Amino acid sequence: MVRFAVVGHRARTTGDFSLNDLPGGAGRMDVLCRCVNSAFFLSHDIRRDVECILVLLGEPDPPKTILFRGDELRYLSPDERSAASLIKKALNIPCGSEYRESTKGVYVRKGGLAELLGEHEFVQLDEGGADVRELEALPDAWLLSDHMDFTAEEAELAADLARISVGPRILHADHTITVVLNEIDRSEC
């Protein structure tokens, strides 16, 4: 199982946002939706061995975590609105500190980065890190930020994580996921 976790610093934490304004009112939810797309879609197929975890830190009820499981996922299309619609449904149900399923393969809970980092051995995608092509073995849990840098508090939580880079340019989170998966595909086939 390969996991990608993306921190959405301003992503709305209730489902009362408009699908017509994902960058604005939903707090750059478009970034997270594209990460979901990159994590799962192959040509006419879904990556069943991937999980995509979104950490939502925007108003009014942060932190919340949404988990997409490729092996159970249904109803996801490649467009941003489709992922946003599943996120909206997840945010519309009450939840506590345990994951609760909102639609097939999508789960939501209260909690954020601190909880997540205790559950999997993440590496952090970082432009100053070691080149992913030079690694002896590819990690299976990857932490990314959205369009904003990690805060000082998040950086402290992640201080001990190994840093990995995907190349000489700084890419959007969803593009980074695509490049990592290409590397994993090449290592497996």
Place this chain on the structure above:
Amino acid sequence: MVRFAVVGHRARTTGDFSLNDLPGGAGRMDVLCRCVNSAFFLSHDIRRDVECILVLLGEPDPPKTILFRGDELRYLSPDERSAASLIKKALNIPCGSEYRESTKGVYVRKGGLAELLGEHEFVQLDEGGADVRELEALPDAWLLSDHMDFTAEEAELAADLARISVGPRILHADHTITVVLNEIDRSEC
């Protein structure tokens, strides 16, 4: 200058589609919008040395070609609706066989793949092609299809193009562009 051309087999050729239904009424315009995103966006920057060319073959007025020039582009945000809005504006102006600017850095003309293939020396992205990592020099014009295969007629037009693959799995067009650009970034830096 690096060029990506993407054929949208069902993409609407007038601007009368809804931004709320890019996969449906607009003829999988969401695929083309994500290709525009992949072609241009870096973290807090735009790739000025890229052109993205969309060949639209859907009803009611095919073929049309829309050209996005990174060195002139304005008003483009990363979300699908933003690219779709610029495409809509391009399709809303009358055009002939010469490119006509619709918004800053975006051009539209009548014409399709046959015209385009005479203008640049394209290679075709194809899962059966040579591995992009094994090439001595990277091409600068890349032809892709949307979610559909090239038609027999298009395949004949493209019969002489070199075939390049980006890895062992068959990827969406926008993900393929991301992987190609990562390869180009690595070759340049």
